[in-house]
Amino acid sequence: MPMIPEAVIAMLASARIGAIHVIVFGGFGAKELSNRINHAEPVVIVSASCGIESNRLIEYKPILDQAVTNSAHKPKKCIVVQREMLVVDLNSTIDVDYSDELASARPHDCVPVAATDPIYMLHTSGTTGEPKAIVRPSGGHAVALYWTMKNVYDVTSDEVFWAASDLGWVVGHSYIAYAPLLYGCTSILYEGKPVGTPDAGAIFRAIRQHGCSSVFISPTAVRAIRREDPEGLLAAKYKLPKLRSFFMAGEICDHNTMNWIEEVINRGSNGNVKQVVDHWWQTESGWSIGAMCLGLGDRAYTKSSNVGKPVPGWNVKVLNSKGEEVSQGQMGNLAVKLPLPPGAMSTIWKNDEKFVKTYFTKFPGYYDTLDSGRFDEFGHVNVLARTDDIINVAGHRLSTGALEESVASCREVVECAVVGLNDMVKGEVPLALVVLRRGVDRDASELKNVIVSHVRETVGPVASLKDVVFVPRLPKTRTAKLSRSTMKALANGEPFTPPPTLEDVTVLDEIKCALGEAGIGQSHLN
Ligand code: COA
Ligand code: AMP
Secondary structure: OOOOHHHHHHHHHHHHOOOOEOOOOOOOOHHHHHHHHHHHOOOEEEEEOEEEOOOOEEEHHHHHHHHHHHOOOOOOEEEEEOEOOEOOOOOOOOEEEHHHHHHHOOOOOOOOOOOOOEEEEEEOOOOOOOOOEEEEEHHHHHHHHHHHHHHOOOOOOOOEEEEOOOOOOHHHHHHHHHHHHHHOOEEOOOOOOOOOOOOOOHHHHHHHHHOEEEEEEOHHHHHHHHHHOOOOOOHHHOOOOOOOEEEEOOOOOOHHHHHHHHHHHHOOOOOOOOEEEEOEOOOOOOOOOEEOOHHHOOOOOOOOOEOOEEOOOOEEEEEOOOOOEOOOOOOEEEEEEOOOOOOOOOEEOOOHHHHHHHHHOOOOOEEEEEEEEEEOOOOOEEEEEEOOOEEEEOOEEEEHHHHHHHHHOOOOEEEEEEEEEEEOOOEEEEEEEEEEOOOOOOOHHHHHHHHHHHHHHHOOHHHOOOEEEEOOOOOEEOOOOEOHHHHHHHHOOOOOOOOOOEOOOHHHHHHHHHHHHOOOOHHHOO
């Protein structure tokens, strides 16, 4: 679904009748959609004829048709919202028109459910390509989100709250749909980008036009705006008298980006300081684990990777690899002492075992956030990196495993590794290191295009590979595990110490050389 009211209506309608909804972000391709259809086994799919991207319409119907054709599970019906800019042909055996259905629909009472019954499941990137969906219990979700509107975001129910995200992500579920609406706020659906629709002033125009009090956005979006309009001249066109706070989350926010946005929104505000707050959360948590709780009297503290104090309900600890608490200032694994607060996921769909293994086994008695970080001298959490194989591209969490699976399914590829390459705007972008089958003699640039297109078609355009570099071998440990951290450091020109368990260190020179030829990681090559 694109960012249109019918998407929220479909979510709320499902919740009303006690059904579970599963939203799939529009930027995923047919194969990824089909995996999710097979995994979630929906009775009904709601979609739209198209979405609007900066420079083109995205036809969703062919993607949906292909996904349904390829799925073993078949929905009973597909309800299609026909948008005026693209009316598509419907297949009379399975498709129905949203507006026709609405015309003949009758109101339905709310169906009571247990607080522990799921309200939705949401697929999230795990370390493999296997679908993984977290399950959100309905009661705790409603309670926790309602509580945050006052205590974290410090808004009142007559105000306008805008999470400039997408309904396909957890931020969209929690803060475009459920939290503002439960609390009584007005929420905004924005089918646009921070830049290019039409320019880098669009976010500020919308804040002004709708009188937003609080905005929630990703650092990537701010970096994209800053790149287009470094002086903030477009932003300066809009006075933002109602804006009080600007929340960021989804990835590490660098200091320059924080300072820039703070300066831009505070120009001419006559001492009426607008707070910029970095806060930390995950699909699994559903709401912030670390934040400056403005409604509890905290005041923002602009510093890179500082995500504030643990929010009430989240008993955050920093543990070493043996599960012992480390002292203040030391880096370690960010874990949450059990029990988890209301609103946190209750399991992984159809896979309780994986739920326990992924999050609760390494540190018994704790939830492992799979992030690493530390506490600073003020008791604020600094989130510094992931401890698993997830990369964060433009605030979207992608699994290197899923991308590798897609690359490896190309005929010419024998094996591959995908790592995150640092990017000025998107934070990270995926880079594939590929070993080709013996005897492949296709032109290298043609082959690169084939691999990039294959990933776009299978995983989706949102997972576009930045580049493909062909290498003779990949670095592996003696137990045949890929050393992704080494490849990542090489690609980003960062210093590293090769793991002592590496089978053959000479492979690193081969990779350095291939990366150098592709103009990647050069600054630190010697
Ligand atoms: N439906 C269909 N296609 C989509 C899509 C959607 N909902 N969202 C993105 N895509 C496509 C884009 O059209 C693009 O395709 P292209 O490569 O053919 O141009 C591709 O997926 C990559 O999109 P994106 O990552 O958005 O890159 P971009 O260059 O179009 O825009 C930014 C860059 C920084 C402006 C954009 O990534 C952005 O706004 N990021 C913020 C993300 C965010 O809010 N995350 C929320 C986390 S809390
Ligand atoms: P997602 O589940 O897609 O919301 O991604 C969650 C991951 O994004 C977290 O585990 C972190 O790695 C990262 N993340 C989210 N918010 C922040 C933040 N404020 N600072 C640093 N990393 C963050």
